[in-house]
Amino acid sequence: MIFNLERWLASSPTTPSERWSRLATLGLIALAVLLVVVWSVLTPSEIAERGDAQARVQLREAVLTETGPLEAAHSAPASFADGVSVRLPHRLDQGELRYANYRFTLQRPLGADANAPLALCVPRWSSGATVWLDGQLLRQPAPATAGLLDMLRPEFIMLPPGLGDGPHLLDIRLRAVPGAISGLSPIWFGDSTQLREGCWALLAGQRDFTVGNVYLMSFMGLVALAVAIVKRDIMALYFALMAAAWCSHHLFALGLWTSLKESTWLAVFYATRPLAALPLVFFAFSNIGVTRPVLRRSVLLLFGLAYAIFAVMPAVYRPLWATIFGLILLLVLLVLLFWLVRYCLQHTSVLIAIFCAALVLAITFNLLDVARALEWLPRVDRTHSFLAVPMLALGMGALMLERLVRYMGAEERSAIALRDEVARQRTKMARDYQEIKAQSERIAVLEERKRIVRDMHDGLGTQLVSASALLRSSPVASASLVSVIDAALLELRSVLDVLSVVDDSNDPDADPVSLLLGKLRHRLAPIFRAQGIEFGWQTDPLPRGFLKNDRMRLQLLRVLQEAFANVLKHSQARHVELSTQVRSDGIVLEVRDDGTGFEEGRAAGHGLDNMRQRTRAMGADLQITNLQPGTSVKLTFPWPSR
Incomplete structure (x- = not known):
């Protein structure tokens, strides 16, 4: 509700x-x-509250003497005519276009000065009003539509000077327009000065x-x-x-x-x-x-x-x-x-x-x-x-x-928020600029690094390969010299493999260690195949940030090379396998073979000492286990820091 x-x-x-x-x-x-x-x-009223109340009267009684069609309203009213007494305010019946004549009998107000001019104030009346006093025309009707404004505003009418005490006949003829509220309000009569002020105050x-x-x-x-x-x-x-x-x-x-x-x-x-x-x-x-x-x-x-x-x-x-x-x-x-x-x-x-x-x-x-x-x-x-x-x-x-x-x-x-946003965008743009600048510098370093790798590969690498081939073809060549050149060539290739692997920090899928292990597999596979050793490979994707710099990746490569070299030299194995595992407690790289293993007393040597030193430098743990048969070389790395 x-x-x-x-x-x-x-x-x-x-x-x-x-x-x-x-x-x-x-x-x-x-x-x-x-x-x-x-x-x-x-x-x-504005009129009632001004001046001497005895110098004016309010006319509330009138005689409706004539009514009829508008065409008969052009002549002056008769000097005497019977009519109907009405009390003001009076409203005419709504009907056809016609006129109505109101007649008043005026007597000079008792309080009005005998020599003072008299006037009328009509607060409201119908349109097209015509006014006579003792048969003398005082006001002509306004044109039709303009006359409609008469019903919306008061009217002040000055009476002729020298008007006697009376009685005087006042006739007001009004037009009754269909659709307009036609009629007459009470009229004020008396001292012109007081009525002018009051009537104009009412109008204003x-x-x-x-x-x-x-x-x-x-x-x-x-x-x-x-x-x-x-x-x-x-x-x-x-x-x-x-x-x-x-x-x-x-x-x-x-x-x-x-x-x-x-x-x-x-x-x-x-x-x-x-x-x-x-x-x-x-x-x-x-x-x-x-x-x-x-x-x-x-x-x-x-x-x-x-x-x-x-x-x-x-x-x-x-x-x-x-x-x-x-x-x-x-x-x-x-x-x-x-x-x-x-x-x-x-x-x-x-x-x-x-x-x-x-x-x-x-x-x-x-x-x-x-x-x-x-x-x-x-x-x-x-x-x-x-x-x-x-x-x-x-x-x-x-x-x-x-x-x-x-x-x-x-x-x-909004302006404050926009200003803050502009400041944030400026800071972000400055930060982005610094990142772009740093990226440009990294790109320049990488390009220079690639150029060095190419020059070393095409220059020094080619010369070592040529020297190795020349010595092998010479009947008087020393086997130890050939071995030294081959070792230098392998070392060069290892360094080039490490340098050619780029860690892109903007690539979320970048895995440079796995890429380096893949290159190592590519280098070792022909060697193991020539020795009749089956070479297995099982690796998991390594986490982002694992072994971030070249030095640590080179250390890993050296440890793995030493482990595979021991397999070739001592194990007499028929199968060797490299595996990587990413576990909750760390990252494990393991080299396992099915060879003869090793004697506990012979587990120490320069090669193994170097492997342990390199493992400690990487922050990892090295574990060598005699499997009988076979050997396991396991490197356990902690998770990389975020």
């Missing part, structure tokens, strides 16, 4: 600040209602305030439209639409576009009068987070149905349409006000409290106008309904200002 007051009242505030905020909200709303009552009902209070509000609303609407376009803010768009609807209606009321036909002018005037309520409702929906589509569709359906009826109904019923539709909109706004107050009390928002107070003012002003239009309340000289939307605009403007400040804060935070 919409009015779930029990649950609403049960949600008591939990902190002193919330309690004070709720009290302030209710106080603002109560103050707004009190202000409207005092201002609209208890304050006197409406016209000047309306003009100022049009300027204010236009400016606020343009600002809201700019925010809506730049920030794509739907609340700002609703505010701009409300300002446009309100300004368009009051520009008509100020007299723009009087070149239109009377019927067209009146249709636009009534159609634009309630239009500002639609974006107002949507603005409030967006502000309090109402997201149910059925509510928005219902409001759109209400406006669509109302304007469809307006489009097909006769012009004479349009004032009644405006009154009934205004009453329906006031009920909608009352429901909306309840939601706003509940939201404000739950979220302790001072700005929404101000908006609620402005909405209360707007609803109360318009409710008083509707009550007067339905003749539930007597008509007064002035109305304050034109203040409703500007008051709402102030409340909505406060919310928009808060939203704008929030946007500015978000922009500032």
Whole structure:
């Protein structure tokens, strides 16, 4: 249910600040209602409160002497005619285009100076008014559409000088236009100085305030439209639409576009009068987070149905349409006000409290106008309904200002974040530059390293191979010299194998040790095959960072070469195998053969001592085991550090 007051009242505030905020909200709303009552009902008219009260009178009784078609209204009224006594304010029946003549009998007010000029002030009357005094024409009717503005503003009429005490006959002939509220309000008669001041104050209070509000609303609407376009803010768009609807209606009321036909002018005037309520409702929906589509569709359906009826109904019923539709909109706004107050009390928002107070003012002003239009309340000289939307605009403007400040804060935070991001990117770019520079240097070193390897292979390696071949072909060549050259050639190839293996730190799959072992296998396989020894190979991929530098990889290569050399020299094996295992407790490289093994007393020697020294230099553990038959040379390495 919409009015779930029990649950609403049960949600008591939990902190002193919330309690004070709720009290302030209710106080603002109560103050707004009190202000409207005092201002609209208890304050006197601008005319009644000026000067000597005995120097003026208010004419509330008139005689309706003539009515008829407009074509018969060109002649002056008869000097005497029977009529019907009416009490002002008086409203003419809506019907065809016609006229009505009101007659008054004037007596100089008792408090008026005998030599002071007299005047009239008419707060409200119909369009196209013509005024006679004792048969003398005092005021000509304005053109048709321009004359419609007479019903929206007071009129000051100066009477001829030297007017005696009376009695005098005052005739006011009004046009009754279908669709316009035709009739006459009470008339002030008396001292011209006092009436001029009061009548002009009454006019200025409406016209000047309306003009100022049009300027204010236009400016606020343009600002809201700019925010809506730049920030794509739907609340700002609703505010701009409300300002446009309100300004368009009051520009008509100020007299723009009087070149239109009377019927067209009146249709636009009534159609634009309630239009500002639609974006107002949507603005409030967006502000309090109402997201149910059925509510928005219902409001759109209400406006669509109302304007469809307006489009097909006769012009004479349009004032009644405006009154009934205004009453329906006031009920909608009352429901909306309840939601706003509940939201404000739950979220302790001072700005929404101000908006609620402005909405209360707007609803109360318009409710008083509707009550007067339905003749539930007597008509007064002035109305304050034109203040409703500007008051709402102030409340909505406060919310928009808060939203704008929030946007500015978000922009500032975004600028700070962007500045920080730029600083981070600059740091990253500097770091990347240093990495690229270091990478370029590494590439240059690698290129130089490859060049050295090529030169050593093509130069020194070729010369050693040639020398070895030449000595082998010579019958007088020393076998020891050939052996030395072959050993030098093997040493050169080992060094070149190590240097040709590149550890690419940017490649997550780089495994330079496995690549080096593969080259070793390529070197040894023909030798073991020539000796009739089967050469086995079982290796696992080695982890990243294992034996990072060339020195350690060369040490490993020397240990393995020594182990394989012992197999060739001493083991008489038929099968030899190299295996690598990556285990949780470390990395194991093992050379195993099926030969004769070794005697414990002969396990020491220069070759084995060198193997142990090289193993310790690599930070590994060397274990040589006599398998009987066969021998196992096992190197256990710890996991590389991250």
